[in-house]
Amino acid sequence: MSRHFTVACAGLTALSTSSFFISASADNENQKQIDAQIQAGKVVFDSTCSAGSCHGGGGIGGRAPALTHAIPQDLITDTVLNGRPGTPMPAFKGILDSAILAQVIAYVSSLTSGGRQPTSVVVIPGSPSNASSGPVQSKTMPWLESNASVDPVGIGSEQGIPSAGAARFFDATKLTSCHTCHSYAGAGGPIGRDLASTDKTPLEICQVISNPKSASPGYAAVRITLISGSSSVGIEREENEEVLRYYDVSSLPPILRTLRRSAVKDVKPLTGTGIYDHTTLPYTKQDRLNLCAFLGKARGQVIGRSIGASGKQERFLPRAKSSWRQGR
Amino acid sequence: MLGFREVHVVSRMRVWCATLILVGTPAAPAELTPARIAGAQEEPQNWLTFFGNYGAWSYSGLGGINRGNVARLAPAWTFSTGDKGLASAPLVIDGTLFLLTTAGKVYALDAADGRILWMHAPEATPGSGPPRAALGMAAAFGMLFYVTANNHLVAIDSKNGGEVWDVQIEDPVQCSCGAGWAPLLVKDKVIVGQASEAAHRGQISAFDARTGRLAWRFFAIPGTGQPGHETWPQELWRVGGGSSWYVGSYDTELNLIYWGIGNPSPMLGGHYAGDKRYTESLVALDADTGEVKWYFQEIPNDKLDYDSVLEPVLIDATIGGRKRKLVLHSTKGGFAYLLDRVTGNFIHAFPFSDSINWTPGIGPDGKPLEPLLQLSDGRETVVCPGLFGARAGGHSSYSPHTGLWYTTSYEACTPMRPVEVAAPVEGQAFSAATYGKSALPPGKAPYIAAFDPLTGARKWTVFTDGPNLSSLLATRGDVIFGGDVLGHFWALDALSGAKLWSFNVGSGVTGIPISYSVNAREYIAIGVGPNAYSLILATDLLTAEQQVVMPPVGSTLYVFALPPRTQGMQP
Numbered sequence: 001m002s003r004h005f006t007v008a009c010a011g012l013t014a015l016s017t018s019s020f021f022i023s024a025s026a027d028n029e030n031q032k033q034i035d036a037q038i039q040a041g042k043v044v045f046d047s048t049c050s051a052g053s054c055h056g057g058g059g060i061g062g063r064a065p066a067l068t069h070a071i072p073q074d075l076i077t078d079t080v081l082n083g084r085p086g087t088p089m090p091a092f093k094g095i096l097d098s099a100i101l102a103q104v105i106a107y108v109s110s111l112t113s114g115g116r117q118p119t120s121v122v123v124i125p126g127s128p129s130n131a132s133s134g135p136v137q138s139k140t141m142p143w144l145e146s147n148a149s150v151d152p153v154g155i156g157s158e159q160g161i162p163s164a165g166a167a168r169f170f171d172a173t174k175l176t177s178c179h180t181c182h183s184y185a186g187a188g189g190p191i192g193r194d195l196a197s198t199d200k201t202p203l204e205i206c207q208v209i210s211n212p213k214s215a216s217p218g219y220a221a222v223r224i225t226l227i228s229g230s231s232s233v234g235i236e237r238e239e240n241e242e243v244l245r246y247y248d249v250s251s252l253p254p255i256l257r258t259l260r261r262s263a264v265k266d267v268k269p270l271t272g273t274g275i276y277d278h279t280t281l282p283y284t285k286q287d288r289l290n291l292c293a294f295l296g297k298a299r300g301q302v303i304g305r306s307i308g309a310s311g312k313q314e315r316f317l318p319r320a321k322s323s324w325r326q327g328r
Numbered sequence: 329m330l331g332f333r334e335v336h337v338v339s340r341m342r343v344w345c346a347t348l349i350l351v352g353t354p355a356a357p358a359e360l361t362p363a364r365i366a367g368a369q370e371e372p373q374n375w376l377t378f379f380g381n382y383g384a385w386s387y388s389g390l391g392g393i394n395r396g397n398v399a400r401l402a403p404a405w406t407f408s409t410g411d412k413g414l415a416s417a418p419l420v421i422d423g424t425l426f427l428l429t430t431a432g433k434v435y436a437l438d439a440a441d442g443r444i445l446w447m448h449a450p451e452a453t454p455g456s457g458p459p460r461a462a463l464g465m466a467a468a469f470g471m472l473f474y475v476t477a478n479n480h481l482v483a484i485d486s487k488n489g490g491e492v493w494d495v496q497i498e499d500p501v502q503c504s505c506g507a508g509w510a511p512l513l514v515k516d517k518v519i520v521g522q523a524s525e526a527a528h529r530g531q532i533s534a535f536d537a538r539t540g541r542l543a544w545r546f547f548a549i550p551g552t553g554q555p556g557h558e559t560w561p562q563e564l565w566r567v568g569g570g571s572s573w574y575v576g577s578y579d580t581e582l583n584l585i586y587w588g589i590g591n592p593s594p595m596l597g598g599h600y601a602g603d604k605r606y607t608e609s610l611v612a613l614d615a616d617t618g619e620v621k622w623y624f625q626e627i628p629n630d631k632l633d634y635d636s637v638l639e640p641v642l643i644d645a646t647i648g649g650r651k652r653k654l655v656l657h658s659t660k661g662g663f664a665y666l667l668d669r670v671t672g673n674f675i676h677a678f679p680f681s682d683s684i685n686w687t688p689g690i691g692p693d694g695k696p697l698e699p700l701l702q703l704s705d706g707r708e709t710v711v712c713p714g715l716f717g718a719r720a721g722g723h724s725s726y727s728p729h730t731g732l733w734y735t736t737s738y739e740a741c742t743p744m745r746p747v748e749v750a751a752p753v754e755g756q757a758f759s760a761a762t763y764g765k766s767a768l769p770p771g772k773a774p775y776i777a778a779f780d781p782l783t784g785a786r787k788w789t790v791f792t793d794g795p796n797l798s799s800l801l802a803t804r805g806d807v808i809f810g811g812d813v814l815g816h817f818w819a820l821d822a823l824s825g826a827k828l829w830s831f832n833v834g835s836g837v838t839g840i841p842i843s844y845s846v847n848a849r850e851y852i853a854i855g856v857g858p859n860a861y862s863l864i865l866a867t868d869l870l871t872a873e874q875q876v877v878m879p880p881v882g883s884t885l886y887v888f889a890l891p892p893r894t895q896g897m898q899p
Binding site: 043046054056058060064090141143144170172173175179187188189243245248251252253254255256257258260 | 412490491492493494495496497498499501502503504526528529539540541542551566747753754755756757759762860864
């Protein structure tokens with residue numbers, strides 16, 4: 001009897017424990033998605049809703065009302081989508097796409113509830129994007145140095161620091177920063193491929209950067225010859241019966257040029273050739289190593305923890321010291 | 329009696345007619361060149377650049393519509409865009425009116441009757457944020473240039489609206505910034521300012537008009553090793569603000585561009601020391617290189633967001649028997665500064681607002697006198713002028729015919745309360761105070777006033793129903809055109825301020841009036857319908873009673889003219 005009881009109890013415990021784990025992991029997954037949505041919404045809010053001195057950073061209020069008191073989520077949704085007639089609050093439906101609208105609503109909902117809302121991932125009623133209910137894209141401000149590791153990564157016999165690489169990748173003081181053409185996790189330019197999803201090691205990344213003959217498929221260069229006889233090289237973006245559009249990267253920032261088809265004689269791929277000679281970019285050797293460390297998959301090559309000269313991480317600005325010194 | 333300008337236009341028409349008879353096809357007007365823009369005063373039938381000329385006068389040399397007959401002004405045609413709001417300034421080039429709408433569409437219309445010649449719709453840019461209304465375009469070389477909500481500068485073909493080139497000025501997500509209110513074409517370059525309230529480093533960029541290539545970039549905050557870098561504490565220079573917001577002016581002889589630079593970040597205070605050059609300055613840049621020829625900082629280490637970004641008005645005048653090249657620069661702080669535009673030397677400053685409590689005045693060195701109003705921790709301080717300054721949107725006008733400068737003052741004040749400033753994060757809000765609703769101090773009312781820029785003497789004052797958020801247009805007919813957010817577009821006597829005419833356009837007027845002529849018939853055009861920015865201002869500056877009677881947001885271009893055969897007649 002007692003044995004049975006024990007087994008039953010153990011079984012029950014096992015059962016409840018496993019179901020607890022199942023629901024906890026589902027809850028965790030749900031909460032992760034909610035958090036990602038809120039965090040993404042904050043990015044949009046900070047640049048769109050707090051800017052122009054409207055709702056203020058963190059919704060503290062400004063020219064528009066504060067968003068720090070309880071507001072029902074339905075009202076938030078309605079206001080964000082449809083605006084508030086008679087006030088400067090515009091309708092954002094059709095201006096921002098629905099995934100972004102959902103992120104903003106999630107963030108504002110979290111602000112107005114002191115973090116208790118939302119309890120599920122926000123979806124926009126009747127939006128077509130609900131059909132493809134994949135995970136909400138998270139924009140995590142990858143340009144912030146603090147979002148990358150400060151731990152040095154071994155690259156051959158040398159090493160680079162991912163956070164310093166992130167700073168160089170997104171350095172707004174330089175036109176030759178990678179983000180002028182490439183994005184990382186969705187932030188940055190559309191000309192080269194997004195570099196967050198690479199499966200290359202830091203060493204392989206360094207080899208790619210130093211070998212311009214290795215463009216990713218879909219981003220290779222074309223030579224466009226005009227009927228007038230002149231020709232130019234660029235990265236094709238799109239074409240239809242009327243026009244051909246391509247990125248001219250012979251100077252930075254890149255220029256999207258539109259040519260009438262009637263003016264174009266032919267377009268030929270420059271097979272296997274990367275248009276941009278990355279070796280000419282004014283990176284120091286250490287810049288390059290840091291970038292490789294930032295972009296490559298470390299695969300356990302972390303070799304230690306770095307401490308700044310002051311003994312703590314510099315909190316003042318999201319930038320690597322190395323890039324601070326170079327200025328404009 | 330026809331004025332001189334009309335005779336000029338008529339004689340030009342005769343030449344065209346002669347050509348028509350000889351060739352049998354209409355002669356294509358000469359392509360718009362920078363030289364023509366430089367001589368814009370010689371062709372008042374056109375409106376070739378944002379302010380009408382490089383001097384930022386917002387003045388039309390047409391006088392057929394004048395203070396004697398403006399009371400008969402009536403709509404000639406209207407054009408509705410279908411957007412919300414319309415506050416941009418059209419361009420008129422040889423009989424075609426080009427209009428940038430709030431949603432970023434561009435229309436080419438027959439300037440005589442509003443017929444659509446072509447329309448350019450921008451490609452959808454999901455996630456680019458709500459349109460920050462661009463206020464106008466630049467043109468030359470058979471192209472039009474405009475900025476987009478997602479911080480691109482775009483060139484389109486002025487014959488058919490086809491896109492030519494498109495360049496991203498700066499990543500708008502990372503910097504949380506947009507482009508300034510309109511591009512300015514100078515020689516072979518298109519120049520654009522930058523607009524942001526976030527932690528960022530302000531700049532002005534020049535692109536080659538024909539190719540779209542970046543020609544130069546002026547950083548409003550000097551980088552390491554550059555003069556003025558030492559005026560910034562620690563690493564603040566990377567995100568210390570200095571947006572330019574507005575549009576500059578240009579002296580063709582000196583080859584200098586004049587552009588106003590806005591507040592330092594954090595906005596509204598903080599405890600960072602230093603003069604923070606070139607924030608709150610008027611800068612004179614070499615048009616070819618973007619190098620600083622001179623600068624004049626109006627407010628060192630500003631802590632009240634008194635953006636020195638308003639239009640720099642170029643005035644030539646004789647002072648003490650000497651011919652002088654001058655620039656009159658007004659700021660949100662309520663003072664107008666008269667400088668020598670060759671050297672940047674300060675001549676004098678005068679208040680154009682009656683509602684100023686942040687400084688006792690401007691000293692002989694051009695700097696604000698102590699004691700400066702300080703925001704105190706833990707309590708509210710009423711600041712005058714308030715958050716939107718004496719004037720934040722809508723530009724002034726200068727009439728060389730009357731020699732007077734015409735401006736608006738909002739007169740409102742704003743209560744502000746300091747908040748703790750976190751470390752700056754690029755592209756994120758960076759402000760040191762929060763604020764309440766603006767209000768008029770007792771006994772004060774918003775007005776439009778005329779000043780002698782050389783002495784600062786006020787010639788007349790007209791109090792208005794609510795703050796005037798429109799730009800002003802002065803004409804050689806001695807009429808000042810403007811409008812109010814309650815839906816009236818009106819004409820004032822440039823000599824006395826008397827209201828001569830008013831027309832109910834059914835939606836708030838916050839746009840930019842211009843004047844042009846086709847076949848010697850003169851027109852006054854105004855975009856009607858407040859854009860999002862103007863609505864923010866209106867909501868903050870209007871009383872509750874006024875907000876109730878504010879008309880709905882329309883989006884229509886109104887074009888007025890005198891009934892046929894009355895133009896040029898006296899009453």
